[in-house]
Amino acid sequence: xxxxxxxxxWRRTHYCGELRxxxxxxxxxxxxxxxxxxxxxxxxxxxxxDRSGLVQIVFHPDNPGAYRAADEARSEYVLGVAGTVRMxxxxxxxxxxxxxxxEVIPREVKIxxxxxxxxxxxxxxxxxxxxxxxxxxxxxxxxxxMQRNIVLRHRxxxxxxxxxxxxxxxxxxxxxxxxxxxxxxxxxxxxxxxNPGRFYALPQSPQLFKQLLMVxxxxxxxxxxxxFRDEDLRADRQPEFTQIDVEMSFVEPDDVISLAxxxxxxxxxxxxxxxxxxxxxxxxYDEAMLRYGxxxxxxxxGMEISDLTDIVRGSGFRVFSSAAASGARVRGxxxxxxGRLGRRELDELSAKAVDLGAGGLVWLAIERGGARSPVAKxxxxxxxxxxxxxxxxxxxxxVLIVAAPEKTGAAVTGALRLDVGHRLGLAAPGFHFCWVTxxxxxxxxxxxxxxxxxxxxxxxxADADVPTVLDHSARTEDLLRVRAKAYDLVLNGTxxxxxxxxxxxxxxxxxxLRALQIGPEEAAERFGxxxxxxxxxxxxxxxxAFGLDRLLTYMTGSSSMRDVIAFPKTSSxxxxxxxxxxxxxxxxLEELKIRTSVEDRDAG
RNA sequence: GGAGGCGUGGUGUAGCCGGUCAAACAUACAUGCCUGUCACGCAUGAGAUCGCGGGUUCGAAUCCCGUCGCCUCCGCCA
Numbered sequence: 001x002x003x004x005x006x007x008x009x010w011r012r013t014h015y016c017g018e019l020r021x022x023x024x025x026x027x028x029x030x031x032x033x034x035x036x037x038x039x040x041x042x043x044x045x046x047x048x049x050d051r052s053g054l055v056q057i058v059f060h061p062d063n064p065g066a067y068r069a070a071d072e073a074r075s076e077y078v079l080g081v082a083g084t085v086r087m088x089x090x091x092x093x094x095x096x097x098x099x100x101x102x103e104v105i106p107r108e109v110k111i112x113x114x115x116x117x118x119x120x121x122x123x124x125x126x127x128x129x130x131x132x133x134x135x136x137x138x139x140x141x142x143x144x145x146m147q148r149n150i151v152l153r154h155r156x157x158x159x160x161x162x163x164x165x166x167x168x169x170x171x172x173x174x175x176x177x178x179x180x181x182x183x184x185x186x187x188x189x190x191x192x193x194x195n196p197g198r199f200y201a202l203p204q205s206p207q208l209f210k211q212l213l214m215v216x217x218x219x220x221x222x223x224x225x226x227x228f229r230d231e232d233l234r235a236d237r238q239p240e241f242t243q244i245d246v247e248m249s250f251v252e253p254d255d256v257i258s259l260a261x262x263x264x265x266x267x268x269x270x271x272x273x274x275x276x277x278x279x280x281x282x283x284x285y286d287e288a289m290l291r292y293g294x295x296x297x298x299x300x301x302g303m304e305i306s307d308l309t310d311i312v313r314g315s316g317f318r319v320f321s322s323a324a325a326s327g328a329r330v331r332g333x334x335x336x337x338x339g340r341l342g343r344r345e346l347d348e349l350s351a352k353a354v355d356l357g358a359g360g361l362v363w364l365a366i367e368r369g370g371a372r373s374p375v376a377k378x379x380x381x382x383x384x385x386x387x388x389x390x391x392x393x394x395x396x397x398x399v400l401i402v403a404a405p406e407k408t409g410a411a412v413t414g415a416l417r418l419d420v421g422h423r424l425g426l427a428a429p430g431f432h433f434c435w436v437t438x439x440x441x442x443x444x445x446x447x448x449x450x451x452x453x454x455x456x457x458x459x460x461x462a463d464a465d466v467p468t469v470l471d472h473s474a475r476t477e478d479l480l481r482v483r484a485k486a487y488d489l490v491l492n493g494t495x496x497x498x499x500x501x502x503x504x505x506x507x508x509x510x511x512x513l514r515a516l517q518i519g520p521e522e523a524a525e526r527f528g529x530x531x532x533x534x535x536x537x538x539x540x541x542x543x544x545a546f547g548l549d550r551l552l553t554y555m556t557g558s559s560s561m562r563d564v565i566a567f568p569k570t571s572s573x574x575x576x577x578x579x580x581x582x583x584x585x586x587x588x589l590e591e592l593k594i595r596t597s598v599e600d601r602d603a604g
Numbered sequence: 605g606g607a608g609g610c611g612u613g614g615u616g617u618a619g620c621c622g623g624u625c626a627a628a629c630a631u632a633c634a635u636g637c638c639u640g641u642c643a644c645g646c647a648u649g650a651g652a653u654c655g656c657g658g659g660u661u662c663g664a665a666u667c668c669c670g671u672c673g674c675c676u677c678c679g680c681c682a
Contacts, residue, residue: 043639
């Protein structure tokens with residue numbers, strides 16, 4: 001039975017991973033975990049690990065007390081080691097670790113705690129199934145790789161705060177127990193005991209509060225803000241996530257955009273040493289949809305989409321000509337070297353196109369003096385060469401073409417472009433940012449049979465479109481043409497930030513709400529406080545929010561967002577470590593005056 | 605709400621077109637040997653009724669149905 005020691009009287013002098021030849025001869029006291037133990041019988045090596053790294057401790061039988069402790073120690077035991085740093089003997093240096101030139105000869109060793117055999121071996125724990133890693137998250141987080149991510153997260157957040165602080169921003173906390181917000185994602189609800197039958201919502205973002213802070217005159221606000229959205233998860237989505245939330249008064253979109261570029265450049269440089277080439281390219285929403293078939297274009301590879309409708313308008317190939325005649329679009333792009341794609345891959349791409357709503361997929365393998373294609377005989381030589389010229393396809397390339405209504409066509413070509421890009425490994429390494437601007441303010445929701453906000457209901461329309469928004473008799477098709485002063489930031493094809501100018505004029509805000517068919521009563525009921533605030537000297541203002549977790553996934557090179565969050569949730573929004581969400585005692589529900597409609601068999 | 609994948613000693617995998625499979629390999633673990641290793645080495649050993657429930661069959665890890673968990677995708681995510 002292990003006799004556990006107390007660390008009393010011992011003061012740690014160094015972190016394990018910091019010891020260097022310059023420490024030779026120093027008396028040190030280390031505290032750490034047994035990373036690996038190599039027992040040569042008569043000589044035992046232990047790699048002692050703490051958050052800084054590893055150092056080798058050499059136990060010699062000459063020191064029976066220390067040797068006995070080393071003999072007894074096992075993986076993940078917690079040891080205190082008092083000893084002396086010395087240079088490793090000639091030829092025993094380990095160049096693979098930073099402390100490889102030195103080792104510690106212990107004078108005295110204390111076993112501060114024993115450990116059960118861990119469910120997975122920490123030194124190569126990433127091999128373990130993620131379910132096991134999440135259940136024993138505190139062990140998973142011991143792994144150097146995870147520690148690196150979490151520490152980098154700290155450094156990045158610190159760099160972000162420092163940046164904004166030095167630019168005159170105040171970090172101001174906003175409430176977590178708020179009113180349920182209009183529109184948007186589902187809210188997480190919190191019952192009020194004091195007000196039975198009433199509920200708080202957890203914030204989907206601090207949107208309204210940061211606007212109120214502008215009305216209050218703080219001028220520049222930022223917050224590392226936790227946000228909650230009760231929607232189904234994805235690889236890059238957690239039910240609770242963190243935003244770098246920013247709002248500024250008396251600015252235009254360009255001010256926010258250039259500040260964001262400066263912030264990211266600074267933070268990337270300071271934390272991971274990456275040089276970003278700001279300013280980032282900008283595309284309008286319409287350009288992005290046309291050239292990339294997406295509002296979050298992945299610009300790491302070319303293969304830009306071209307509109308071929310006019311080329312094939314008079315084509316003998318009925319699929320194309322009738323599509324053109326009916327107002328649909330014919331769009332395609334060239335796949336460099338795509339001529340080598342096999343029949344099976346082309347079939348998969350076709351299936352995908354159909355899956356996404358296209359009637360089919362036309363492919364042309366460009367060859368000397370023509371094209372190989374299932375529909376080659378329907379296309380004239382002139383058409384083929386015009387298509388090649390327009391898409392930039394040359395010999396050996398493949399052209400993929402989809403004929404479909406505008407929206408479907410963009411979505412399908414966009415998805416195919418990404419698929420092929422990944423298939424052929426075309427993505428350039430590095431961080432490729434771009435801005436997407438001039439989003440529509442509204443889009444039509446088939447489901448709700450009304451206009452909904454593309455960004456959120458407080459987004460300001462473009463100056464030129466303000467009259468349309470103010471016009472009580474504006475038609476839906478006019479409103480759909482209204483542009484927003486909104487912008488998204490995209491990194492390697494992932495949306496990592498977005499923002500807008502807000503409505504500071506109550507009339508404009510009311511016009512937007514009217515277009516969204518949110519009546520004055522409902523508006524007053526749900527966020528009248530904001531409308532009121534707009535009447536007391538609200539300054540022109542706008543801002544942006546960045547998805548910190550997504551940003552970190554890229555900055556750490558992680559394959560999963562869960563690897564940059566200390567305690568993440570699973571794709572069914574559960575916590576495998578704590579078992580949340582869990583049933584609660586009946587008494588708790590009674591206190592809240594809540595009755596559930598599901599069988600609460602687990603409730604106590 | 606829908607689709608797909610996965611689930612076998614502590615961990616990672618193999619087996620999975622039914623029976624010589626009371627399940628193999630690696631690693632971790634235990635014991636012993638080993639005084640310069642650093643993924644130490646060598647030897648020996650313990651450890652899984654194959655997620656759970658039901659069904660088909662003479663016989664199920666293997667086939668079928670259901671269910672639970674995890675992962676990915678569509679819908680959804682202003």
